[in-house]
Amino acid sequence: MARQIGEVILDLRNISLSFGGVKALTDISFDVREHEIRAIIGPNGAGKSSMLNVINGVYHPQQGEIVFRGEHRKDMDTHAMAAAGIARTFQNIALFKGMSVLDNLMAGRNLKMKCSFLQHALWWGPARREELAHRRKVEEVIDFLEIEHIRKTPVGRLPYGLQKRVELGRALAAEPSMLLLDEPMAGMNVEEKQDMCRFILDVNDQFGTTIVLIEHDMGVVMDISDRVVVLDYGRKIGDGAPDDVKNNPEVIAAYLGTQH
Amino acid sequence: MQFFLEVLIGGLLSGVMYSLVALGFVLIFKASGVFNFAQGAMVFFAALSLVGFMEKGAPLWLAFVLAFVVMTLFGIATEKFVLRKMVNQPPIALFMATIGLAFFVEGLAPLLWGNAVRPLDIGLVDEPIPWILDNWNMVISSFDLAAAGIAFALVAVLALFFQYTRVGRALRAVADDHQAALSIGIPLQHIWALVWAVAGFVALVAGMLWGSRNGVQFALTFTALKALPVLILGGFTSVPGAIVGGLIIGASEKLAEIYIPPVMAGWFGGNFGGIEGWFPYVLALLFLLVRPEGLFGEKHIDRV
Amino acid sequence: MIYRETGQFKTSYAADQQIFPIRQDRIGILLLLAVAFLVVPAVAGNYWFNAILIPFLIFSLAALGLNILTGYAGQLSLGSAAFMAVGAYAAYNFQVRIEGMPILLSFILAGLTAAGVGILFGLPSLRIKGFYLAVATLAAQFFIVWCLTKFPYLSNNSSSGVISVPNVEILGFTFDTPQSRYLLVLSIVAVLALLAKNMVRSTTGRAWMAVRDMDVAAEVIGIRLMRTKLLAFAVSSFYCGVAGALYAFCYLGSVEPDGFSLDLSFKILFMIIVGGVGSILGSFLGAAFILLLPIFLDIALPALSDLLGLPFGSATVSHIQLMVFGALIMFFLIVEPHGLARLWQIGKEKLRLWPFPH
Numbered sequence: 001m002a003r004q005i006g007e008v009i010l011d012l013r014n015i016s017l018s019f020g021g022v023k024a025l026t027d028i029s030f031d032v033r034e035h036e037i038r039a040i041i042g043p044n045g046a047g048k049s050s051m052l053n054v055i056n057g058v059y060h061p062q063q064g065e066i067v068f069r070g071e072h073r074k075d076m077d078t079h080a081m082a083a084a085g086i087a088r089t090f091q092n093i094a095l096f097k098g099m100s101v102l103d104n105l106m107a108g109r110n111l112k113m114k115c116s117f118l119q120h121a122l123w124w125g126p127a128r129r130e131e132l133a134h135r136r137k138v139e140e141v142i143d144f145l146e147i148e149h150i151r152k153t154p155v156g157r158l159p160y161g162l163q164k165r166v167e168l169g170r171a172l173a174a175e176p177s178m179l180l181l182d183e184p185m186a187g188m189n190v191e192e193k194q195d196m197c198r199f200i201l202d203v204n205d206q207f208g209t210t211i212v213l214i215e216h217d218m219g220v221v222m223d224i225s226d227r228v229v230v231l232d233y234g235r236k237i238g239d240g241a242p243d244d245v246k247n248n249p250e251v252i253a254a255y256l257g258t259q260h
Numbered sequence: 261m262q263f264f265l266e267v268l269i270g271g272l273l274s275g276v277m278y279s280l281v282a283l284g285f286v287l288i289f290k291a292s293g294v295f296n297f298a299q300g301a302m303v304f305f306a307a308l309s310l311v312g313f314m315e316k317g318a319p320l321w322l323a324f325v326l327a328f329v330v331m332t333l334f335g336i337a338t339e340k341f342v343l344r345k346m347v348n349q350p351p352i353a354l355f356m357a358t359i360g361l362a363f364f365v366e367g368l369a370p371l372l373w374g375n376a377v378r379p380l381d382i383g384l385v386d387e388p389i390p391w392i393l394d395n396w397n398m399v400i401s402s403f404d405l406a407a408a409g410i411a412f413a414l415v416a417v418l419a420l421f422f423q424y425t426r427v428g429r430a431l432r433a434v435a436d437d438h439q440a441a442l443s444i445g446i447p448l449q450h451i452w453a454l455v456w457a458v459a460g461f462v463a464l465v466a467g468m469l470w471g472s473r474n475g476v477q478f479a480l481t482f483t484a485l486k487a488l489p490v491l492i493l494g495g496f497t498s499v500p501g502a503i504v505g506g507l508i509i510g511a512s513e514k515l516a517e518i519y520i521p522p523v524m525a526g527w528f529g530g531n532f533g534g535i536e537g538w539f540p541y542v543l544a545l546l547f548l549l550v551r552p553e554g555l556f557g558e559k560h561i562d563r564v
Numbered sequence: 565m566i567y568r569e570t571g572q573f574k575t576s577y578a579a580d581q582q583i584f585p586i587r588q589d590r591i592g593i594l595l596l597l598a599v600a601f602l603v604v605p606a607v608a609g610n611y612w613f614n615a616i617l618i619p620f621l622i623f624s625l626a627a628l629g630l631n632i633l634t635g636y637a638g639q640l641s642l643g644s645a646a647f648m649a650v651g652a653y654a655a656y657n658f659q660v661r662i663e664g665m666p667i668l669l670s671f672i673l674a675g676l677t678a679a680g681v682g683i684l685f686g687l688p689s690l691r692i693k694g695f696y697l698a699v700a701t702l703a704a705q706f707f708i709v710w711c712l713t714k715f716p717y718l719s720n721n722s723s724s725g726v727i728s729v730p731n732v733e734i735l736g737f738t739f740d741t742p743q744s745r746y747l748l749v750l751s752i753v754a755v756l757a758l759l760a761k762n763m764v765r766s767t768t769g770r771a772w773m774a775v776r777d778m779d780v781a782a783e784v785i786g787i788r789l790m791r792t793k794l795l796a797f798a799v800s801s802f803y804c805g806v807a808g809a810l811y812a813f814c815y816l817g818s819v820e821p822d823g824f825s826l827d828l829s830f831k832i833l834f835m836i837i838v839g840g841v842g843s844i845l846g847s848f849l850g851a852a853f854i855l856l857l858p859i860f861l862d863i864a865l866p867a868l869s870d871l872l873g874l875p876f877g878s879a880t881v882s883h884i885q886l887m888v889f890g891a892l893i894m895f896f897l898i899v900e901p902h903g904l905a906r907l908w909q910i911g912k913e914k915l916r917l918w919p920f921p922h
Contacts, residue, residue: 082786364890541703
């Protein structure tokens with residue numbers, strides 16, 4: 001099935017963010033369309049992660065406006081964004097290390113589970129049925145990511161590459177409509193990268209999930225993304241289709257280190 | 261008004277003593293990230309050692325030196341047998357380990373030196389200063405004033421030590437980033453042992469002053485409980501914070517003890533003394549709700 | 565050879581998500597309960613009930629409460645004893661002030677009162693964490709004990725806050741023998757432990773652990789930090805509160821506020837460190853260990869002193885006890901931070917593979 005890139009669902013307008021006196025993002029605008037794969041690239045310290053943090057409400061920008069599915073906001077709220085179907089992975093894996101893979105994924109579905117703690121305590125009727133129904137869903141994600149053999153393993157004991165995959169699994173378990181991936185392939189070898197690319201493309205293809213990702217591997221970015229935005233020193237210096245960006249002189253300057 | 265001032269000054273002076281204990285916490289926390297709950301037990305241990313050596317016939321200065329040696333050995337042993345083995349554990353586990361350490365020391369110290377309450381005479385008398393009594397009609401203890409003076413001198417010496425010596429610079433480097441300090445060749449474990457020795461020295465001075473005032477006894481371990489709200493108020497990493505926090509806690513606690521119970525008795529009837537035990541904590545807690553990082557602490561930004 | 569799960573295939577998620585998925589565990593726990601309910605009451609003497617079994621169960625419950633907060637939700641508390649005090653005094657007041665109040669209802673209300681107070685003192689956890697929070701819980705410890713001492717109303721105007729509780733009576737049956745009190749405490753603790761186990765293996769528990777392990781990530785997947793932390797404080801305090809009520813009604817009979825001191829809080833903390841942070845089983849193991857250790861030392865040390873020809877005074881014994889406690893805590897934190905429960909688990913895993921470990 002060919003993907004149909006849809007309307008703009010997320011529009012960031014003139015976002016500025018600073019910590020104390022340090023400016024992390026300056027007057028950045030870009031948009032994300034439904035079902036597309038949107039990459040954010042840029043040298044280290046360019047503000048890429050901060051950008052994702054603004055999108056799902058971990059950071060609150062001082063200036064600018066965010067339009068998400070037609071709703072105008074000054075900043076985002078983590079809980080509301082999770083409820084609106086935005087899921088996320090982190091640059092330095094942020095799994096729940098003391099819990100098993102299964103529990104991590106089940107935790108990813110917490111917003112869809114409605115029973116109260118009293119029902120949980122009794123483990124009876126609705127609570128039990130709910131737990132089983134969600135277990136079924138989580139097993140689908142486990143199948144999809146091919147991690148059946150480690151489902152009961154505590155996450156802390158897994159190797160790095162698998163942890164990254166489990167983290168993707170936790171995000172997918174929430175059945176998100178938009179997925180933010182912060183360097184999903186950092187530190188992986190070629191095979192692991194290929195696997196991860198396949199998973200990202202499959203997610204995008206099968207579920208129509210909109211994907212915003214940060215990645216340093218230019219080959220991967222140019223291959224899989226529909227549009228690319230380039231940041232440098234907290235400013236936007238390029239935006240467009242991979243080929244356009246590749247030929248943008250300012251982008252080349254930023255990457256090859258010509259003087260600013 | 262005069263009475264108010266008298267209470268206020270008395271409170272500030274005892275606050276300096278709190279600062280002194282809090283300083284021991286701050287030193288260790290800054291250098292190793294360990295929140296050392298055993299600081300109070302160390303005060304007790306140091307004071308007992310001091311008295312113990314004096315009972316064996318040593319003059320004050322010699323006993324002081326010997327007690328310092330004991331505290332240094334204790335610091336080295338702690339580093340070697342406890343902290344070094346817990347390098348990769350979360351800070352909260354280290355904190356719990358120091359609670360264990362506190363229990364250990366609270367048993368060890370009296371086992372070595374006996375557990376009777378003993379007086380300690382360091383040549384300071386706890387009497388009102390006549391000159392102030394005559395001129396302003398206020399009771400200000402000469403002991404409190406001298407103790408505050410000693411505490412301030414100690415703080416000044418430590419500040420200079422940190423700022424201007426090579427070891428001090430190494431200490432600050434370690435405090436900033438363990439890994440980085442290690443990679444430029446600073447011997448991390450020596451520095452930790454050293455900082456425990458310095459904290460032992462601070463505990464010794466605190467133990468000597470508190471002990472000579474109230475007698476050397478188990479209650480000295482409670483000085484830690486006095487210092488904790490000071491730390492919350494001042495921030496765990498700030499030397500000035502420990503000092504200002506101590507002054508605020510000391511003054512407000514004494515004022516509260518004088519002025520609040522009568523008001524409460526007016527409302528509910530009965531006796532409401534002894535609020536010193538919790539008032540500093542509640543004060544610190546309310547303060548935290550406004551400024552979670554403490555007076556001088558650094559604001560922490562979560563990076564994800 | 566006996567502890568094997570070979571051939572136990574699970575064909576449904578329901579079977580896989582049972583409380584004890586391995587058949588031998590199910591049999592084991594049933595046996596344990598049978599022994600606790602049927603055999604122990606028949607064979608144990610009064611000393612065992614009063615000095616060991618009843619306090620063991622009560623402290624297990626308190627440790628369980630602290631473990632929910634500290635082990636599962638990751639919020640270190642140094643004020644558990646104060647919440648026990650709230651439970652003890654609340655149960656007493658409900659019992660004394662309301663005519664014909666059923667005792668079990670009093671216990672539940674006592675737990676709820678403690679939960680309310682717990683939420684109040686848990687509020688700072690929304691803004692502060694780690695050490696700051698630990699120190700802040702000391703505020704609860706000191707403030708609550710002070711209130712119980714100073715407000716005569718809370719102890720029904722008894723002097724310096726000492727309360728003597730009435731006999732426990734349910735539907736006309738008076739629990740006046742140690743044996744009957746043991747059975748009452750055992751039933752309550754067993755039910756509450758089951759409820760706790762269910763909570764920690766469901767969404768509630770996963771939310772707690774998520775907040776413990778990585779709070780920012782928890783927030784991003786939609787877990788509400790405030791609600792989750794406060795729920796942990798409430799449930800934890802409920803357990804401590806009920807433990808406190810049982811402590812007064814089924815163990816000591818008469819308590820004073822100072823009995824719920826910081827030392828008691830530390831004792832409960834030690835139980836979960838030794839037993840296993842973040843483990844229901846660990847709460848029980850830790851309580852047993854910390855409770856039996858002084859009894860053991862009381863017997864062992866004089867024997868040792870006779871052996872060595874050194875006279876140990878009772879003061880010396882208590883000092884050595886402190887040292888052993890302190891050393892044990894450090895030992896466990898260094899060698900096995902997950903406590904006895906982890907050792908038990910390792911033992912079981914070894915047994916599953918025995919005698920062919922490869």
